[in-house]
Amino acid sequence: MRTYGQYCGIAKTLDVVGDRWTLLIVRELLALGPCRHTDLRNGLPGIASNLLVDRLRDLEEAGLVHREAAPPPVATTLFSLTGRGRELEPVLRELSRWGIPLLREPGGSDTFRTHWLDMPARALTDHCPDQPAIALQLHADGNEDLVIEVKDGSVHTHAGRVDHPTASLTGPPHLLAATLLGDLDLNAAVQQGLRLSGEREAVLRILPR
DSSP, X not given: OXXXXXXXXXXXXXXXXXXXXXXXXXXXXXXXXSBOHHHHHHHSTTOOXXXXXXXXXXXXXXXXXXXXXXXXXXXXEEEEEOHHHHXXXXXXXXXXHHTGGGGSSOOTTOOOOGGGGHHHHXXXXXXXXXXXXXXXXXXXXXXXXXXXXXXTTEEEEEESOOSSOSEEEEEOHHHHHHXXXXXXXXXXXXXXXXXXXXXXXXXXXXXXX
């Protein structure tokens, strides 16, 4: 068994989640909810199928991931986080926050999935909690969508689409990320190619000030 062999909370944590890909599997399950093996492969480009199987088994043995057989018409195995696994969310949120400066340049040949903006989006603040609920739709060129729902001072996200979003932002990943992270104001992002449709004030309601 791989272990640092140290009686330290950090070392013990890394014994469980310190292997390559492990925290990214947790990221996927936090962003997407219960996932099939193929869903996880799609969100983890570059991982070998057998390595994903191994990591999921390790996470199950550690009590962080639960598997269940989904009923028809899905009729496949779904993986989801246990309560203990979901406790890693603030850890990933802090890693995401720490990594903000690393996203200030375009990703070049790096792969991207729109739902990877889930963690920074969850950290946004509803500046007008007394206003009606809104739904913002994010779309990175060539990717799936991410929905940000804002209601009563709370911000929630989920992958997918809504029929009538209050506003939509579409464009390259680095512009979406820079706008959400507050590194680029909305006007500048639009001038650089971000496309905004719908209510501008709805977007400004949650962007960092």
